[in-house]
Amino acid sequence: MGFHNLSFYMLDEDTIGHDDVIGKVSLSKEYISSHPRGIDSWINLSRVDPNEEVQGEISLELQVLKEAHRQVLCCHIIEARDLAPRDISGTSDPFARVLWNGQVLETAIIKKTRFPHWDEMLEFVLEEETIAGAPIAVEVWDWDMVGKNDFLGRVEFSLDALQKAPLKGWFRLLPFPSTEEDAGGKLGALRLRVRLAEDRILPSRYYQPLIDLLVESILCPPEEKDDVTPLAMLEEVCSVESRQDVATKLVKIFLGQGLVVPFLDYLNLHEVSRTTDPNTLFRSNSLASKSMEQFMKVVGMPYLHEVLKLIINRIFEEKKYVELDPCKIEPSRTRRISFKGSLSEAQIRDSSLEVLKGYLRDIIEAIVGSMQKCPPVLRMAFKQLHRRVEDHFPEAENQDAKYIAISGFLFLRFFAPAILTPKLFNLRDQHADTQTSRTLLLLAKAVQSIGNLGLQLGHGKEQWMEPLHPFILSSIGRVKDFLDRLIDVDTENETSENQSWTPFHPSATVKEGYLHKRKAEGLHLVSRFTFKKRYFWLSNETLSYSRSPEWQVRTSIPVQRICAVERVDENAFQQSHMMQITTRDNGGQLSTMYIQCKNVNELNQWLSAIRKATISNECMLPFCHPGAFRSNRWTCCLQADRMVRGCSRTHSAVTLGDWSDPLDPDTEAQMVYKQLLFLREKLREKCLEFTSKETTLDEGRGAQKDNKGQWMSAAARLLEVIQDLEQAHKAFEHQEEEEAAAASTAHS
Incomplete structure (x- = not known):
C-alpha cells in the first residue's frame, strides 16, 4: 500500500551474462492516482540512470547540541534496510556518507549485506558564519574495490529545522535529482494500461x-x-x-x-425470454453472457487443463509449420518438413491439412470424452440453460438452438480462446512463437466452427478453410451426443446444490505443483542436495507436500500456523526465485521452510496464493529476515543472534482478480x-x-398504500x-x- 513508484524495464535477453537494459518507464503513485479511470497510452522509454535506481530506508538520529563555546551537529547513523543489490552476489557493500558545508564524514563499510548495522556517531562542529542555509545530506554508497562506488540513495535535512527540534526515525532513500534529458522516443515506447485500486474491506x-x-x-x-x-x-x-x-x-x-445455478438460471431466463431470434441468443455482452463466461473460468479451469493441456504442450513442442491460406504460405520455411528442399504450395496445404486434422481429432476426442471430468455445478448450469432455450424455442426449425446455446459458451468462449492464447488460461508459461501461434489460430477457428454446429461454413471470407469442412461436419454429431450426455445430470445433484460448488470448499486445492524445499534446521552447507523436490498442495486449511502427487503419505502444515510468507535474497543460498514460510507450533516455537520456484512468475503466484489463505491469521509477524541463518549469522543483516528481530518488514500484498482465487x-x-x-x-x-x-x-386505482409493509x-x-x-x-x-x-x- 505504501509504494512510491511503479517501473517497467525493457530488457534485451542475453544467453550468456546479464541481460542488457534498453530503457524504462517509471510512474509515480501520485501520477497513477491522478487518473482514477486508469492510464492507457504509449509512453516513451527513458534511459536508466544508475543514480535513480535506489530503494530502501535508513534509520537516523540527528540533533544539534549546544556546548559551552560551540554547537555540534550529531549524526547517529544507526542502520539501513532493503537497499538495492549492486553486486553479482545479490548484495552490496554499503557505507554511509554525511555531507555538510563542504565537509564529509563516512561510516565503516559493511560487506555483503542489504541490511547494514553501523551504529556510528558522526559529528560536525558548526561555525557561526556558515550555520544558516547549509543543508545536511546523508548518502549511502556501495563500495567497490575496482571502479567507482555505486550510489544507493540519499536523504536531505534542513539545519534550521534541526536546531528547533531533533529528528529520529526511518527515512526513505531518494535518488539524486535527475539531470537526464528525455530520450525523445529514440529508445522506443511501451504501451501500458495501468489502474490503481485501493479499497478498505469492512x-x-x-x-x-x-x-x-x-x-x-x-x-x-x-x-x-x-x-x-x-x-x-x-x-x-x-x-x-x-x-x-x-x-x-x-x-x-x-x-x-x-446459489450459483439459480443465479445463472435467473439471468439466462431473462436473456432467453427477451430474444426473438435464436441466432442472436447470448451474442451480446449482457450480464447473463458475461456471468456464464466468468462462471466457466472460475469453476472450470482444472477441467479445461485436464482436457487441453497435453495436446497444447504437444503443439508447442512439435513446432510444425502449418498454413492453409495461399496468400501466407512461405515455401522457404518448409525445409523442416522435407529434406529434399522446398515443397510446392499444394504439398504444403496437404501436409498442413493432415497436421491440423490430427490435432483437431485429438482435441475433439479429449472434449467428447471429458463428461465425467466436468464439474457437476457446470453440468447443472448447462442443463438449466438447455431447458430454458428448449422451452422458448420449441419449433422444429429451432431444434439446434438448445445445443448452440451450450456450445456457444463451452466451445466459443472457453475451449477456443484457451487454444488461441494458452498463456491467458495458464496452460503455458509463455506466449507461443509466431509459427505455433498460427497453428493455434487455425485450430481455434475450426473449434469455433464445430461449436457453431457448422452453421457458418461457406459463408465467410476465409474460403481456404474449406478443406477442413468435411472434418468439422463429421464432428457435429459427436458434439451433440456429448452435450446430451453432459446435461444428463442426476436429480440428486439438483437437490444438493450447496454441495456442488466443491472447487471452493475450504479443503479444496487452491494451488498445486512441484517445488524444491529446504528446512532451515540441519545442514549448514548449501548444495543442490539440501533441496528436495516435493509436490505441494495449498488449500484454505492446509499447506501439504509429498514426494509425488500419487504418494500416499503427506506432510501437512495448518494454514493458521503460518505467520510469514516472504521472498528470500539470492545470496542466502546462491539461488534465485526463493521464498520462505515461517510457522509457529503449539509451544510458540518458530520454524522456517525455504522453497525455490522455477521462475519469478511462479514465485509471485505462490506468494500471493499463500498470503490470501493466511489473510485472517492473527499471528502474522511484522518483521522477518530475508536471508538465512548460516555459519552462525544471518546472511542478510550479518547479526550473530539467531533470535534477533527481523531486519525487514513483512508484506501482505496479493494479486486480486485471478480466476483461481479462493472465495472472499x-x-x-x-x-x-x-x-x-x-x-x-x-x-x-x-x-x-x-x-x-x-x-x-x-x-388510477384510487388506492391508498401503506409504505411500511409494502x-x-x-x-x-x-x-x-x-x-x-x-x-x-x-x-x-x-x-x-x-x-x-x-x-x-x-x-x-
Whole structure:
C-alpha cells in the first residue's frame, strides 16, 4: 500500500551474462492516482540512470547540541534496510556518507549485506558564519574495490529545522535529482494500461444487507416477469464496460451462497425470454453472457487443463509449420518438413491439412470424452440453460438452438480462446512463437466452427478453410451426443446444490505443483542436495507436500500456523526465485521452510496464493529476515543472534482478480458496492421513474398504500444499502485518522 513508484524495464535477453537494459518507464503513485479511470497510452522509454535506481530506508538520529563555546551537529547513523543489490552476489557493500558545508564524514563499510548495522556517531562542529542555509545530506554508497562506488540513495535535512527540534526515525532513500534529458522516443515506447485500486474491506456484517438483497432476487423471484428486482435493476444500470467485473463478483458471491445455478438460471431466463431470434441468443455482452463466461473460468479451469493441456504442450513442442491460406504460405520455411528442399504450395496445404486434422481429432476426442471430468455445478448450469432455450424455442426449425446455446459458451468462449492464447488460461508459461501461434489460430477457428454446429461454413471470407469442412461436419454429431450426455445430470445433484460448488470448499486445492524445499534446521552447507523436490498442495486449511502427487503419505502444515510468507535474497543460498514460510507450533516455537520456484512468475503466484489463505491469521509477524541463518549469522543483516528481530518488514500484498482465487465474499461485495456507488445517480433516476409510475397507477386505482409493509422499489433499496455502506466507510476512515493522530502525538 505504501509504494512510491511503479517501473517497467525493457530488457534485451542475453544467453550468456546479464541481460542488457534498453530503457524504462517509471510512474509515480501520485501520477497513477491522478487518473482514477486508469492510464492507457504509449509512453516513451527513458534511459536508466544508475543514480535513480535506489530503494530502501535508513534509520537516523540527528540533533544539534549546544556546548559551552560551540554547537555540534550529531549524526547517529544507526542502520539501513532493503537497499538495492549492486553486486553479482545479490548484495552490496554499503557505507554511509554525511555531507555538510563542504565537509564529509563516512561510516565503516559493511560487506555483503542489504541490511547494514553501523551504529556510528558522526559529528560536525558548526561555525557561526556558515550555520544558516547549509543543508545536511546523508548518502549511502556501495563500495567497490575496482571502479567507482555505486550510489544507493540519499536523504536531505534542513539545519534550521534541526536546531528547533531533533529528528529520529526511518527515512526513505531518494535518488539524486535527475539531470537526464528525455530520450525523445529514440529508445522506443511501451504501451501500458495501468489502474490503481485501493479499497478498505469492512467486516462481513456490513456487507450482509447487500448480499441478502441480491440473494432475495433468486430465492424470492418476482411473481410477474415485468417486476423489477434488485438484481435486474443492477443489470439495467450497469455499463457495458463494467459488466465483466460485476459478473465475476456476482458469480463468486452466489458460489459462496451455494446459489450459483439459480443465479445463472435467473439471468439466462431473462436473456432467453427477451430474444426473438435464436441466432442472436447470448451474442451480446449482457450480464447473463458475461456471468456464464466468468462462471466457466472460475469453476472450470482444472477441467479445461485436464482436457487441453497435453495436446497444447504437444503443439508447442512439435513446432510444425502449418498454413492453409495461399496468400501466407512461405515455401522457404518448409525445409523442416522435407529434406529434399522446398515443397510446392499444394504439398504444403496437404501436409498442413493432415497436421491440423490430427490435432483437431485429438482435441475433439479429449472434449467428447471429458463428461465425467466436468464439474457437476457446470453440468447443472448447462442443463438449466438447455431447458430454458428448449422451452422458448420449441419449433422444429429451432431444434439446434438448445445445443448452440451450450456450445456457444463451452466451445466459443472457453475451449477456443484457451487454444488461441494458452498463456491467458495458464496452460503455458509463455506466449507461443509466431509459427505455433498460427497453428493455434487455425485450430481455434475450426473449434469455433464445430461449436457453431457448422452453421457458418461457406459463408465467410476465409474460403481456404474449406478443406477442413468435411472434418468439422463429421464432428457435429459427436458434439451433440456429448452435450446430451453432459446435461444428463442426476436429480440428486439438483437437490444438493450447496454441495456442488466443491472447487471452493475450504479443503479444496487452491494451488498445486512441484517445488524444491529446504528446512532451515540441519545442514549448514548449501548444495543442490539440501533441496528436495516435493509436490505441494495449498488449500484454505492446509499447506501439504509429498514426494509425488500419487504418494500416499503427506506432510501437512495448518494454514493458521503460518505467520510469514516472504521472498528470500539470492545470496542466502546462491539461488534465485526463493521464498520462505515461517510457522509457529503449539509451544510458540518458530520454524522456517525455504522453497525455490522455477521462475519469478511462479514465485509471485505462490506468494500471493499463500498470503490470501493466511489473510485472517492473527499471528502474522511484522518483521522477518530475508536471508538465512548460516555459519552462525544471518546472511542478510550479518547479526550473530539467531533470535534477533527481523531486519525487514513483512508484506501482505496479493494479486486480486485471478480466476483461481479462493472465495472472499467481503472483497466481492465491496467491489459490487463500488460499482453501485459509481452508478448511484442512475439508480436515483430509476427510483424517481419507478415512484412516479407507482403514484400514477395508485391514483388510477384510487388506492391508498401503506409504505411500511409494502415492497419498496429495487432502486430505492439499493440506494439505502449504498448509503449505509458509505457511512460505515466514513466511520472507519475517521477512526483510522484518529488512531494515526494519537500515534503521532505519542511518538513526538
